[in-house]
Amino acid sequence: MKNLDSVFWAYMLGWAIFFGFYLSIAKRSNDLRAEVERLKKSALGNSRGK
Amino acid sequence: MAKRVLLGAAAVLLAIAAAYAAFFVAPEERTMGVLQRIFYFHVSCAWAGLTAFSVGFLGNLLYVWKRGEKYDWLGVSCAEVGVVFTTVVLISGPIWAKPAWGIYWTWDARLTSTFILWLLYISYLLLRTLIEEPDRRALLSALFGIFAFIDVPIVFGAIRWWRTQHPAPVIMGGPNSGLAPGMRGTFFFAVFAMHILMWFLIVERYSLEKMRNDVELLRQEAEAT
Numbered sequence: 001m002k003n004l005d006s007v008f009w010a011y012m013l014g015w016a017i018f019f020g021f022y023l024s025i026a027k028r029s030n031d032l033r034a035e036v037e038r039l040k041k042s043a044l045g046n047s048r049g050k
Numbered sequence: 051m052a053k054r055v056l057l058g059a060a061a062v063l064l065a066i067a068a069a070y071a072a073f074f075v076a077p078e079e080r081t082m083g084v085l086q087r088i089f090y091f092h093v094s095c096a097w098a099g100l101t102a103f104s105v106g107f108l109g110n111l112l113y114v115w116k117r118g119e120k121y122d123w124l125g126v127s128c129a130e131v132g133v134v135f136t137t138v139v140l141i142s143g144p145i146w147a148k149p150a151w152g153i154y155w156t157w158d159a160r161l162t163s164t165f166i167l168w169l170l171y172i173s174y175l176l177l178r179t180l181i182e183e184p185d186r187r188a189l190l191s192a193l194f195g196i197f198a199f200i201d202v203p204i205v206f207g208a209i210r211w212w213r214t215q216h217p218a219p220v221i222m223g224g225p226n227s228g229l230a231p232g233m234r235g236t237f238f239f240a241v242f243a244m245h246i247l248m249w250f251l252i253v254e255r256y257s258l259e260k261m262r263n264d265v266e267l268l269r270q271e272a273e274a275t
Contacts, residue, residue, distance in 0.1 A: 002083060002084070002085075003082075003083065003084055003085040003149045004084050006085060006088070006145050006146065006148065006149050007084055007085060007087050007088055009145050010088045010091060010092065010141075010142040010145040010146060011069065011088075011091055011142075013138075013141050013142070013145070014091055014095065014138040014141065014142055017134060017137055017138050017141070018134065018138070018247065018251075021131075021134045021251065022251065022254070025251075025254050025255055025258055028258055029257075029258050029261060032258070032261045032262060032265050033261075035265050035269075036261075036264070036265055036268060039265070039268045039269060039272050040268075042272055043268075043271070043272050043275065046272070046275050
């Protein structure tokens with residue numbers, strides 16, 4: 001099977017890029033959720049302070 | 051949320067099925083042998099990337115016309131997903147080119163116009179990081195997105211208008227083009243699978259942008275109180 005390594009690398013690198021992109025979206029979403037929680041807590045703290 | 055999970059599952063299953071079809075269903079091409087199986091991945095990713103840029107272009111136009119923030123979110127989501135697909139094309143292409151042509155890269159019309167397209171949309175994404183004011187960022191990036199889209203028809207037409215290193219089109223390439231029946235079915239199935247993956251990634255990226263907007267509003271409220 002000549003050139004099978006090229007076919008393997010083309011598919012593997014392609015899938016790695018898609019997977020990495022999906023992970024980056026998931027990480028950015030988690031960071032934003034944490035930010036929402038932080039903002040809610042700080043808003044709650046502010047309203048209690050008043 | 052359940053719909054997004056279903057769409058993600060469908061995208062993964064279809065992509066696995068498309069890879070299986072490319073390796074085990076499509077007939078082996080006579081001159082390139084197993085190497086030609088990159089075609090099903092490389093070309094379907096290229097088509098999905100161009101579709102993402104086209105949908106993003108519509109978002110850019112609609113933003114300039116109606117100024118709705120959802121069109122800005124659509125524009126940036128499509129641009130980012132289009133860049134990802136084009137990156138895959140720019141990596142899988144040279145991996146295919148080296149054993150087929152003896153070189154990884156040449157500055158031929160299709161390769162150069164695709165590389166310029168990638169650079170244009172990277173610039174679009176960089177531009178957004180440089181402008182802080184949301185309305186100004188959305189308008190300027192929409193205008194830049196409309197400008198960047200000019201390269202999409204050039205990428206499509208490059209192998210039709212100029213005969214250089216990249217092979218002539220096998221789909222929509224005129225009377226002498228075409229694929230063997232066994233290859234055609236596998237190819238269009240791969241195109242369908244990559245479009246479902248593209249759709250899934252755009253939906254995910256769009257909801258991230260929407261969430262980012264919600265956080266920004268919350269932050270402004272917190273600062274005001």
